[in-house]
């Protein structure tokens with residue numbers, strides 16, 4: 217059985233002086249006026265489950281104004297195990313503890329996975345490539361600790377390389393960092409490609425359900441050494457996977473071919489930070505051609521596929537965090553979400569208006585009305 221969040225306690229987190237929520241059931245709906253602190257709760261749960269914040273918040277943002285530190289705690293249980301996950305924040309550090317023992321965040325990844333869905337997620341389709349890479353990497357980090365470590369190491373290598381190129385450093389130094397880039401970059405590319413291969417099927421299938429089978433959704437993962445020109449990507453490339461040695465060889469060749477250009481532009485152009493991820497609707501780039509409604513459906517299909525992949529890899533249903541998204545979905549898309557909840561994922565939902573929820577769902581939910589001044593909330 218999957219671990220579920222049973223209790224939440226926040227101290228000096230965002231606008232909460234104290235927040236204590238107990239007896240959390242399958243579905244909890246937080247309802248309240250704009251600016252009351254609904255999203256803050258979802259962010260807190262994400263920090264205690266996915267161990268990251270979709271707002272990419274710093275300690276300064278997370279700690280309640282004029283306080284020095286914050287503490288967040290989740291009691292989780294699967295009926296056999298009772299665990300306490302804590303996050304302690306101050307200006308200098310972000311420390312996690314499990315049952316009182318200090319843990320690196322990498323060690324807790326995947327313990328209580330979550331999938332978050334917010335209105336800003338439209339960026340996943342219409343935003344820059346980096347939004348799609350980040351989404352895939354965040355998922356990868358939850359399902360595979362090594363993915364998390366390799367991605368962090370890779371980011372350090374690229375930062376270092378960019379510094380060298382900016383300083384017009386000696387070519388021996390650039391060659392040395394390129395060697396590291398090939399080793400770490402090939403690993404990251406292989407992890408991404410493998411994860412993508414798992415996501416593709418469920419994503420297309422969820423989209424088919426949501427759209428009533430009217431359009432075909434495909435996803436293309438193009439490593440930085442391949443052409444980013446969608447029109448030139450044949451079916452073979454769409455489905456491509458490769459071994460680590462093949463990735464190393466392709467990365468090395470691309471680095472060599474573009475070395476002069478990297479020197480001229482004084483930045484790293486080859487490597488997983490330049491990989492392309494594209495959604496295609498009936499063969500056309502969805503970022504450019506899909507309507508707003510189609511883009512929303514792609515995001516929803518992606519999120520539902522994420523939940524399916526997490527469950528498949530970790531054998532654990534992820535917690536669903538739905539921040540103010542019900543109002544944006546039409547009946548068919550809402551049904552797809554409700555169906556995912558009914559498959560047993562614990563769900564936290566925020567809304568300013570309960571009218572978007574059907575009676576049947578509300579009757580099964582724990583509805584928490586946040587008070588006007590929610591500094592101290594005890595439920």
Ligand SMILES: Nc1ncnc2c1ncn2[C@@H]1O[C@H](COP(=O)(O)OP(=O)(O)OP(=O)(O)O)[C@@H](O)[C@H]1O
Pocket residue numbers: 229230231232248249250251252253254255256257276277278279280281540566568
């Ligand atoms: N570090 C902080 N210290 C104190 N208050 C904060 C801090 N960070 C954010 N807030 C407050 O939290 C509130 C916003 O909370 P949140 O984003 O959760 O609102 P919401 O209920 O989701 O609103 P909406 O329905 O408009 O999306 C704002 O009033 C903001 O001033």
